[in-house]
Amino acid sequence: MAQAKIGIIGGSGLYKMDALKDVEEVHVETPFGSPSDALILGTLSGTQVAFLARHGRNHTLLPSELPFRANIYAMKQLGVEYLISASAVGSLKEEAKPLDMVVPDQFIDRTKNRVSTFFGEGIVAHIAFGDPICGNLAGVLGDAIASLNLPDVNLHRGGTYVCMEGPAFSTKAESHLYRSWGATVIGMTNLPEAKLAKEAEIAYATLALVTDYDCWHSDHDSVTVEMVIANLQRNAVNAQKVIQETVRRVSENPPSSDAHSALKYAILTNLEKVPTATKQKLGLLLQKYF
Ligand SMILES: CSC[C@H]1O[C@H](OP(=O)(O)O)[C@H](O)[C@@H]1O
């Protein structure tokens, strides 16, 4: 199977990468089922990458329906070591305006219905998640954004992404609550991905593309899909430039990442006692520890 060290997950509005060359569509099967769509392998500025449309290329999957485990496992199967997620978010801070880009460094989990671990079935592991995003990869992403000087786009390095269940947007009371917690942006997808990427020892960073002010701002209408879509189109053009520049930088100078050894001290179970079926299922994640 073709391999790629860098993976890209495109969210709402980013269903393909126009600059990809030598494209090959790969239907990957995993022990956790099928990913959201075929993975698209191709080269971006000469570097092999794997792209996946998070909600499927026709946006057919709700956030709660996303096969997060299959998506991350499929990336691992293709050899991905760095994963860049592009996501539409609502802003919870005045200064993070629609079209701005936020590179979060923290999450708050408000999901209720997501499976966010590969473990269980006879093997217990607890990864450290104090730093859910790879700081070095996020740094490269931030530098790439800064270098492009995109018109009407301000960069916000760091910040907290609230991950809600959805699909309905928040109530005003919730939105004000998240603001009182000091959170920066809100979305519905990135936290399970970040957890699973860490378990899979893949460095993960989020490019959060602001589309709206959620529903807390007295000078702006509450978020609607229409509002999100209007900004998504411009965001998607900018996001592709940023991703291309980030890929160039990562491939030229691959950053070190704590994520690459996240399981080293995380597994509690004596590996000799892990059921054979579980060993086989998680072989790709565990092989270096056997
Ligand atoms: C279209 S607005 C809500 C939708 O957009 C975001 O998706 P993604 O993170 O994949 O860009 C948000 O999380 C919701 O799923």
Ligand SMILES: Nc1ncnc2[nH]cnc12
């Ligand atoms: N306001 C918002 N809440 C949750 N997810 C979003 N994605 C884009 N805008 C959002």
